[in-house]
Amino acid sequence: MLSFLYTGLMNAPRTARERARAELTKEILTSARRQLGDVGAPGLSLRSVARDLGMASSAVYRYFASRDELxxxxxxxxxxxxxxxxxxxxxxxxxxxxxxxxxxxxxxxxxxxxxxxxxxxxxxxxxxxxxxxxxxxxxxxxxxxxxxxxxxxxxxxxxxxxxxxxxxxxxxxxxxxxxxxxxxxxxxxxxxxxxxxxxxxxxxxxxxxxxxxxxxxxxxxxxxxxxxxxxxxxxxxxx
Amino acid sequence: MLSFLYTGLMNAPRTARERARAELTKEILTSARRQLGDVGAPGLSLRSVARDLGMASSAVYRYFASRDELxxxxxxxxxxxxxxxxxxxxxxxxxxxxxxxxxxxxxxxxxxxxxxxxxxxxxxxxxxxxxxxxxxxxxxxxxxxxxxxxxxxxxxxxxxxxxxxxxxxxxxxxxxxxxxxxxxxxxxxxxxxxxxxxxxxxxxxxxxxxxxxxxxxxxxxxxxxxxxxxxxxxxxxxx
DNA sequence: ACAGAAACGAGAGCACTGCTCTTGCGTTGC
DNA sequence: GCAACGCAAGAGCAGTGCTCTCGTTTCTGT
Known part of the structure; x- marks a missing residue:
């Protein structure tokens, strides 16, 4: 629960992978935030966030375990x-x-x-x-x-x-x-x-x-x- | 909009069909109300109301034009x-x-x-x-x-x-x-x-x-x- | 440096949703 | 009696959250 705060955001990224992970986490949050502002929480869709970032919907689950966590x-x-x-x-x-x-x-x-x-x-x-x-x-x-x-x-x-x-x-x-x-x-x-x-x-x-x-x-x-x-x-x- | 208030509930039903309609409308509301109490508004599903009453989901739309209207x-x-x-x-x-x-x-x-x-x-x-x-x-x-x-x-x-x-x-x-x-x-x-x-x-x-x-x-x-x-x-x- | 381990992205798939359209049956009213 | 309408059911569409598998890439310990 809330693991994203520790893995991706708070610790300074050391490897290239962690760097990419932190960046993508942020991008997901940014896109989700924009969608939240547009359509509100009930309308926020994990799939549309994935589409917005050009990735598969299943890939988002590597960063947020569920829509609720997002x-x-x-x-x-x-x-x-x-x-x-x-x-x-x-x-x-x-x-x-x-x-x-x-x-x-x-x-x-x-x-x-x-x-x-x-x-x-x-x-x-x-x-x-x-x-x-x-x-x-x-x-x-x-x-x-x-x-x-x-x-x-x-x-x-x-x-x-x-x-x-x-x-x-x-x-x-x-x-x-x-x-x-x-x-x-x-x-x-x-x-x-x-x-x-x-x-x-x-x-x-x-x-x-x-x-x-x-x-x-x-x-x-x-x-x-x-x-x-x-x-x-x-x-x-x-x- | 809100037509259910006039067609089914407020006017006294005269024909058998209107009678059945008023009754079913009430049953839908009762079932929906019970589900609302159980899972809340976001979890309330028109299909599950239909299942609860043993009818097809599409039939509910004869009584309520949309989930929002319900x-x-x-x-x-x-x-x-x-x-x-x-x-x-x-x-x-x-x-x-x-x-x-x-x-x-x-x-x-x-x-x-x-x-x-x-x-x-x-x-x-x-x-x-x-x-x-x-x-x-x-x-x-x-x-x-x-x-x-x-x-x-x-x-x-x-x-x-x-x-x-x-x-x-x-x-x-x-x-x-x-x-x-x-x-x-x-x-x-x-x-x-x-x-x-x-x-x-x-x-x-x-x-x-x-x-x-x-x-x-x-x-x-x-x-x-x-x-x-x-x-x-x-x-x-x-x- | 290399092999094993871990992380990763993509795709298919499941069960579910709201909603629409068509089809055929039953009732109603002229 | 018959046409018109009300009605229920089924199939179907587009979308959802989420899971699983399958290759690939990257990291890490020896």
Whole structure:
């Protein structure tokens, strides 16, 4: 499972064969990625990838054991990209509120430009599921970018006091608190961070899947409101 | 498109042939629904439905023009069910807060028991999209149940004043305000209703798709917190 | 340097899919 | 009664994921 990451991509190729293998692996991924963007995950066909590269369909199985494994590779790649987009959207020297909005916008922009990749990441899981241990680290980069901003805000200007119901500590996984340990978050802050990350993904999903048709008139404007509301909910200084 | 709704199901069958047609249509739907629950939408095969009913695969096309149309029928059916579940979960005589929690729990219970149907409703849209005009009315029943509770609370005990950023009226579709007209909602209330409905669906989706693995320790408890927090955000009296 | 081992690409083939077209039977309505 | 229509079945097309075999190429250990 996921052997391609180790054999072809991560280790530096030494022999000519390994070199060719790494290159072809990359070409397969590139072609698959392009097809994913065109027809989406359900329409992605291993045979058409093979045709695109001028090789026999059976030869592709030397590089990816199944269609699901190929999709998983695209999933990992996409997780990396959305994490990159989030990090690139951050403005480390700006005020927390500006950083927050900028990251939200960056993530939305990536999702709108890569709707099939969004579906792969957050839509209905098509394959038998990706390897959790490998992907969670990459998948965490986007939400951690949000957490970092809140942590910085807490350290510098502080967070506004919370109102409303509080979260039962038993609801949160202790490992999650450890993951955010450097932010020194309370249970309540952690819960609200989870909800903010959930909201970011969800409101984009609604926009992408057409659930906001006849509901919102200006999706960008509504997204802006959502970002502010969710930031304020975490104690950022949005009015 | 969607002709099955008119030919087979809604009009009372008069001749024996129409009677048989209506019955077979229902049997196809039942078998398809069972298969949907087993293997999910991507695995649902028209041929296996035909095998299940002991008929030729080509005969099914007399009743549903395509696999997508069959899926659309299941989509409509599921929208109806989740709406029913929401309405059945409401407690018209209870306090708004109790009603709110009860509906949230009822919707979650339905989704957990019908995860493939959830995927069909809120996951990645597989087919070429359902007919909007027919489905929106059915699809609105669940969110309207939430809206009704808030409207009743506003009329009786009133909603708590809002804090935080406000929503630009230009973001909301005027038709949406009309749809909620009997609730006499402001733009801000409407926006928060949309977000609450979005949250309900989204947090269940996270739970179903495994995104809360290693994040929450007790999904039911976290859901309870989410329901309260989202209700409080709308001005319901959760502490 | 050479032989054995491992990796590789191509092709055929299996079981399956959605969907179409034709054929013939049965029912319906004039 | 008969023409017209509804219907089920079968064959067939193009496509899919995946497996197996069969030569060929490349690498590696002696």
């Amino acid at each position: 999709l998983t590779a695209l999933l990992v790649e996409s997780y990396g990209e959305i994490g990159d987009a989030a990090i690139a959207g951050d403005l480390p020297d700006a005020a927390p509120e500006e950083r927050w909005l900028s990251v939200w916008r960056a993530v939305r922009a990536w999702c709108l430009a890569n709707r099939h990749e969004y579906a792969l990441l957050f839509g209905t899981p098509v394959p038998g599921y990706a390897a959790p241990h490998l992907t969670t680290e990459i998948a965490a980069r986007m939400p951690l970018t949000l957490a970092r901003i809140v942590a910085d805000a807490k350290r510098s200007v502080g967070l506004r006091p919370y109102t409303g119901p509080v979260c039962d500590p038993a609801a949160i996984e202790p490992a999650m608190l450890d993951l955010l340990a450097d932010g020194d978050f309370t249970v309540e802050e952690t819960a609200r961070l989870i909800l903010a990350w959930n909201r970011l993904v969800a409101v984009i999903g609604y926009e992408l899947h057409g659930h906001l048709k006849n509901v919102t008139a200006d999706d960008a404007l509504f997204f802006e409101y959502t970002a502010r509301a969710e930031g304020a909910n975490l104690g950022l200084a949005f009015d | 899926l659309t029928a299941l989509l409509v059916e599921s929208y109806g069910e989740i709406g029913d579940a929401a309405i059945a979960g409401d407690l018209p005589d209870a306090a708004p807060e109790e009603r709110w929690l009860s509906v949230w729990r009822a919707v979650r219970a339905w989704c957990l028991a019908n995860r493939h149907e959830y995927a069909l409703l809120f996951g990645t849209p597989v087919p070429g999209y359902a007919a909007p005009h027919l489905t929106t009315e059915i699809a609105a029943r669940m969110p309207l149940t939430l809206a009704r509770i808030v409207a009743d609370a506003k009329r009786s005990v009133g909603l708590r004043p809002y804090t935080g950023p406000v929503c630009d009226p230009a973001a909301i579709e005027p038709a949406m305000l009309d749809l909620l007209a009997d609730g006499d909602f402001t733009v801000e209330e409407t926006a928060r209703l949309i977000l609450a409905w979005n949250r309900l669906v989204a947090v269940i989706g996270y739970e179903l798709h495994g995104h809360l693995k290693n994040v929450t320790a007790d999904d039911a408890l976290f859901f309870e917190y989410t329901a309260r927090a989202e209700g409080a955000n709308l001005g319901l009296a959760f502490d």
